[in-house]
Amino acid sequence: MSQRAEPVSLVAAGVVTPFGADLDAFWSGLITGSDGISMIERFPVDDLRVGRGGEIKKLRPMPGARRVGCRATQLLLAAAADLLARSPISAEPERVAVVLGTALGGVGELERALAPGGRSRHAVGALYDSPAHALARRLGARGPVLTVGAACAAGATALGHGADLLRADVVDVVIAGGYDALCRFVMRGFDALRSLTRERVRPFDRRRSGLLLGEAAALVMMTREGATRGPRLGRLLGHASASDGSHIAAPDANGRGLELAVRSALEEAGLTPADVDFVSAHGTGTPLNDRIEAEVLRRSLGRRAAEIPVNSIKASVGHTMGAAAALEAVMCLLAGREGIVPYTLGLEEPDPACELDHVIGAPRAARPRISLSTSLGFGGCNAALVLEAVDR
Amino acid sequence: MTGTAVEAVSVLTGWGKGVRALPPDAARSAAGRAVIPLGRPALEGERFRRATRECLLGVAAVDALLRASETSREVVKGSSTALIYVTGGAYGAANHAWVVADTARRGAVAGTLHFPYTAPSVMSGEVAIEFGLTGPYGILIGGAAATIDGLWQATRLLESGRCERALVLAVETFEDCAELYARGRWLVGRPLVEAAVCALLVPGDLRTRYDAPRAPSALETRARTRAGETLACGPLIALALGREDGATGSIGVTGEWRGRRAGLYWH
Numbered sequence: 053m054s055q056r057a058e059p060v061s062l063v064a065a066g067v068v069t070p071f072g073a074d075l076d077a078f079w080s081g082l083i084t085g086s087d088g089i090s091m092i093e094r095f096p097v098d099d100l101r102v103g104r105g106g107e108i109k110k111l112r113p114m115p116g117a118r119r120v121g122c123r124a125t126q127l128l129l130a131a132a133a134d135l136l137a138r139s140p141i142s143a144e145p146e147r148v149a150v151v152l153g154t155a156l157g158g159v160g161e162l163e164r165a166l167a168p169g170g171r172s173r174h175a176v177g178a179l180y181d182s183p184a185h186a187l188a189r190r191l192g193a194r195g196p197v198l199t200v201g202a203a204c205a206a207g208a209t210a211l212g213h214g215a216d217l218l219r220a221d222v223v224d225v226v227i228a229g230g231y232d233a234l235c236r237f238v239m240r241g242f243d244a245l246r247s248l249t250r251e252r253v254r255p256f257d258r259r260r261s262g263l264l265l266g267e268a269a270a271l272v273m274m275t276r277e278g279a280t281r282g283p284r285l286g287r288l289l290g291h292a293s294a295s296d297g298s299h300i301a302a303p304d305a306n307g308r309g310l311e312l313a314v315r316s317a318l319e320e321a322g323l324t325p326a327d328v329d330f331v332s333a334h335g336t337g338t339p340l341n342d343r344i345e346a347e348v349l350r351r352s353l354g355r356r357a358a359e360i361p362v363n364s365i366k367a368s369v370g371h372t373m374g375a376a377a378a379l380e381a382v383m384c385l386l387a388g389r390e391g392i393v394p395y396t397l398g399l400e401e402p403d404p405a406c407e408l409d410h411v412i413g414a415p416r417a418a419r420p421r422i423s424l425s426t427s428l429g430f431g432g433c434n435a436a437l438v439l440e441a442v443d444r
Numbered sequence: 445m446t447g448t449a450v451e452a453v454s455v456l457t458g459w460g461k462g463v464r465a466l467p468p469d470a471a472r473s474a475a476g477r478a479v480i481p482l483g484r485p486a487l488e489g490e491r492f493r494r495a496t497r498e499c500l501l502g503v504a505a506v507d508a509l510l511r512a513s514e515t516s517r518e519v520v521k522g523s524s525t526a527l528i529y530v531t532g533g534a535y536g537a538a539n540h541a542w543v544v545a546d547t548a549r550r551g552a553v554a555g556t557l558h559f560p561y562t563a564p565s566v567m568s569g570e571v572a573i574e575f576g577l578t579g580p581y582g583i584l585i586g587g588a589a590a591t592i593d594g595l596w597q598a599t600r601l602l603e604s605g606r607c608e609r610a611l612v613l614a615v616e617t618f619e620d621c622a623e624l625y626a627r628g629r630w631l632v633g634r635p636l637v638e639a640a641v642c643a644l645l646v647p648g649d650l651r652t653r654y655d656a657p658r659a660p661s662a663l664e665t666r667a668r669t670r671a672g673e674t675l676a677c678g679p680l681i682a683l684a685l686g687r688e689d690g691a692t693g694s695i696g697v698t699g700e701w702r703g704r705r706a707g708l709y710w711h
Contacts, residue, residue: 055604146656155563157585159539165624166543172627179533180564180585185702194654197583197704198593201535201564209582216600222654237539240546241559292606295527295581297572301560309578310522316580316606430560431569433581 056161056322059287060215063273063280065136068127070106070266070369078379079386081368082394088369089253089264094123095236100255100409102248105234106266106370121174122327123160123233123267124183124316128152129190131229131269139273141191141278143224146250148193150184151214153206153230154374155429156426157199158182183231201427204334205293206230207270207377208437212291218276229378231269238265238373238440245301247338253367254340254398255335256406263336266370270378279416286385287440289422290321296432307348309434310426314352317436323422325353328360330393330420331408332380334428335364336371345426346406361416362408367398377427381437384423388441391419419443448599450695451588451609452513453684454505457639457671458482461508462682470672473636478626482638483618487542488591491573496561498534499570502615505640506571509611513644519609521576522652528582528594531613532675532701535621538562542638551662567615569627579607588664588678588699592706595679595697596654598645599708610645631702637672641680650710658709661698675701679708 067074070088071081079089082281088106094361097103111130141148157180165174176182181199186198196217200210207230214228232238242248242265249262276287294312296304302308318324331353333345365383366372372379387393395411402410425437458480459465459473467473474480485504492500495647510517538561539652543604545558560566565583572578582597584590591614598610618636625636660668663682667674671681679699686695 057604094561110659154585159562162539162543162624163680165627166540166547175624175627176631178536178539179623180535181532181590181702182584194704196589196593196706197702201585202474202581203563203565203581206583213582213597217680220600220654236546237543237562241542241562244556246556293582294523294579295569295572297569297576297578298568300569300573307448312578320606338640429565430563431565431567431583432572433565 057290057320058219059277059289060218060289061275061277061280062248062285062385063213063270063275064135064401065141065285066129066131066138067270067379068108069268070108073112073130082383083392085397086273087368092145092234096332097239100243102243102250107234108267122158122177122183124231127233127267127269128187128231131271132187132191132430135271135273138354141225145192145194147224148194149195149217149223149226150193150359151198151210151228153200153202153210154180154232155203155206156232156238156373159237160233163235163237169324177364185236189308189434191227202433204373204376204433205427205429205433206374207331208427208435209293211288211381211437214274215291217236218274224279224384226274227271228274230269230374232267232373232375233263234267251336252398255337255364255367255396256402256410257399258403260337260339260342263320263366263371266372268369268375270375270382279369282353284442288389289440290317290438291434292316292320295367296434298432303428305345309432310348310428311352313434313436314426317438320437323438325356327422328424330387330423331362331386332361332384332424332425333362335362336366343405346408349408358409360409361393361418363394363396363410365394377425380425381439384425384439385441388420393418446603447648448602448645448652449650449685451644451646453643453680453687454507454509455641455681455684456482456505456508458621458637462561463688466670468670470637470670472506477635479618479622480635480637483675494557495570496538498537498615499567501640502571502613503574505613506575506611509642509644517575523579524533524608524689525577526580526598526610527568527572527577528598528610528612530584530591530594530676531564532587532616534567534615534617535562535564537617571613587675587701589701589704589706591676591679592617592699592708595708599652602645602647611642613642614680615640616677632675637670637674639674639677643679643680643683644689652688653709655707657698657705661696664698679704
């Protein structure tokens with residue numbers, strides 16, 4: 053039996069998504085049902101089965117950004133600019149940590165390093181932890197700099213690690229979250245796996261046929277409870293991870309790892325399914341993931357599963373990989389603050405095998421205080437977050 | 445028991461098996477070689493036929509640990525064992541191969557079976573599959589400082605009751621993309637020594653302290669001198685060296701990466 057963990061404050065958030073360069077654009081895009089999917093223009097995709105994704109078309113110019121060639125780092129710096137505009141860091145540099153989740157790190161730089169004329173800095177930039185260190189330098193953070201490589205569950209695990217650093221009083225502020233940039237490396241990979249759909253992404257729909265990738269960065273500023281005065285977004289109450297130990301690229305057929313992660317996160321939060329008001333599902337739109345995830349949610353939430361609103365935002369912005377869990381955590385907190393739950397774009401005919409209380413067709417008026425967010429990734433990674441929103 | 449203890453450490457390096465295989469001076473023993481490679485372990489099983497060398501090295505390191513500590517596979521199997529995996533760049537070989545294959549448009553090579561192995565989480569995933577590990581995980585990317593973070597996370601998981609034992613595994617390979625490491629000379633030392641190292645942490649009586657020391661510990665310096673540049677494997681090799689000296693109780697290890705040094709002390 054694990055101990056109940058001290059809640060951690062989530063003071064503010066900053067994001068960059070296919071909807072635009074800040075939190076307001078992200079939220080309004082979700083609520084209005086905007087579609088962030090488009091043809092990818094930044095690199096060649098003409099030889100791939102699928103050339104669409106959630107590409108960010110324009111980044112705001114930032115001081116010094118011209119020198120940053122790495123796309124992943126550019127996304128992080130853009131999200132950080134949004135975050136710092138909402139809440140400056142008020143701690144000694146040695147007491148500020150950066151903890152980021154990613155599936156790809158700076159791998160786009162590897163493509164540049166191996167291209168004719170590739171430079172040494174591209175080779176170093178290809179290391180998966182390079183973007184996190186670049187962000188730490190930009191923020192002046194001199195505490196721990198951690199990169200969590202738990203694939204598409206990495207953003208959730210990063211928030212969990214960040215909370216642990218605060219609970220142990222290692223630092224006073226953690227900038228945590230996740231990011232990933234679209235590049236040919238990953239588009240070619242998912243194309244080879246036949247995971248990308250030629251149709252619309254339809255999470256939990258009977259016609260679902262696959263996912264589309266997206267790019268984003270999402271950061272939250274975390275502090276210990278009571279350390280910050282003024283408004284805040286909410287609290288992280290619980291986090292847990294669990295391995296499937298069954299397959300390198302597909303979820304466990306019974307969802308054992310995800311179920312353990314959900315149950316453990318609720319236990320760490322000191323809550324039960326009766327306390328959960330909203331579920332932000334991983335909901336990729338792939339036939340296997342959505343069915344298994346729905347089964348896990350029904351098992352772990354019991355009778356409450358039929359009453360708790362569930363959504364997935366992956367049809368709206370694409371599967372943003374390492375950014376996804378952090379982005380979805382931010383969405384949970386905004387839903388609680390604004391009193392409205394975004395709907396699952398593309399979901400029109402729910403698959404009976406995925407039966408849950410899906411938010412379909414239009415946003416739902418609800419003010420979820422306690423949210424559960426689930427994430428899965430390559431290698432059998434499963435993670436869950438339990439979050440508490442704060443009223444506006 | 446409210447603390448933790450290091451139960452065992454297994455060490456596989458390009459120099460051989462165990463810390464006794466380490467030379468007194470890695471730089472001298474390398475005799476100008478940039479990389480001291482570690483061969484592909486000969487593991488039986490159809491699944492391992494397609495697995496990358498770094499995955500097999502991870503499996504081999506855990507297997508060596510279980511043998512050395514006389515721990516059966518049944519003991520670690522299940523959700524009570526946490527797996528913390530750390531690497532600075534072992535994913536580099538698979539990533540490099542994927543980009544090269546794509547550039548050459550060799551579709552048959554860059555196919556379904558190859559892409560998942562570019563993800564660092566698949567390396568620990570293969571280990572989890574082989575040993576039936578279904579407990580909490582941590583996957584950290586970085587050099588020696590990240591391993592200190594990983595060790596610390598393992599102690600946190602144990603102390604909070606989220607697991608009954610924790611495997612902290614580090615794997616580093618360099619040979620397949622040595623040319624890239626040659627370009628990043630300011631970041632990594634020489635010689636680059638491939639390694640796969642695993643520590644078993646269990647509940648114990650020792651408390652831990654995690655900090656950011658300015659100077660390397662004596663064990664960090666010794667591990668680097670004897671093993672060479674092993675990135676994330678360094679602190680675990682240092683732990684093994686300390687245990688070889690007879691330190692089974694209080695022990696401290698440090699590790700540095702990209703200008704940041706972290707330390708963890710059992711006392």
